[in-house]
Amino acid sequence: xxxxxxxxxxxxxFITKDMLDVSGVGAGAFGYYRAGDKxxxxxSMLRAxxxxxxxxxxxxxxxxxxxxxxxxxxxxxxxxxTDGTLAVEWVFARSGKRVLGVGDEARVLRSGQTADEHAKVxxxxxxxxxxxxxxLAP
Numbered sequence: 001x002x003x004x005x006x007x008x009x010x011x012x013x014f015i016t017k018d019m020l021d022v023s024g025v026g027a028g029a030f031g032y033y034r035a036g037d038k039x040x041x042x043x044s045m046l047r048a049x050x051x052x053x054x055x056x057x058x059x060x061x062x063x064x065x066x067x068x069x070x071x072x073x074x075x076x077x078x079x080x081x082t083d084g085t086l087a088v089e090w091v092f093a094r095s096g097k098r099v100l101g102v103g104d105e106a107r108v109l110r111s112g113q114t115a116d117e118h119a120k121v122x123x124x125x126x127x128x129x130x131x132x133x134x135x136l137a138p
Contacts, residue, residue: 001044001098002031003135019043020081020090024059032105039105040123042135043090046098050074053094060092069093072129073100073136085111091128095136102128102135 002012011032019028020043028045047053053074060066060077069076073093080087083106090103108121123131 001046001100002029002042006033006035008032008034019045022059022063025056028099035123037120038123038127039108039121040128040131041101041103041105042131043092043101043103044098045100048097050094050096053097053099056099057092057094069129072132076132078125089122089125089128091125091132093132093136098136100132100135102132 013030013032015029016027018025026045026047028043031042031044033040033042045056047056057075057077060079061068063079066077066079069078069091072091073095076091076093078089078091081090081103082088086106086109088104088106088109090101092099092101102123104122109118
């Protein structure tokens with residue numbers, strides 16, 4: 001379910017336990033992407049039915065600081081996830097049996113980056129949502 005457009009070579013990582021190490025989220029895959037100078041990740045999870053995807057979004061909503069996003073898929077959540085020592089922004093949404101997310105690539109972020117430095121290498125929240133909507137489109 002990962003898109004190939006913009007994927008960096010060998011840019012797939014499979015997770016057999018819980019994505020983002022969040023208990024109850026389950027297995028999936030990460031794709032690694034480049035758009036110009038910006039880098040980002042796409043998370044993809046396929047479940048047996050729509051009820052299971054509701055459970056995944058519900059589990060993510062319980063994380064500290066998670067907020068509901070409107071107008072994206074059949075339910076969406078924005079959250080900050082600690083990847084090592086950095087806070088990484090993710091937006092996840094569900095559609096049917098799929099849960100997809102678009103998030104920052106931690107490898108291009110560093111502690112103490114200014115907002116301008118961050119903007120040069122990472123997608124904005126609106127850019128993440130736009131990519132997510134495109135990925136969820138039938």
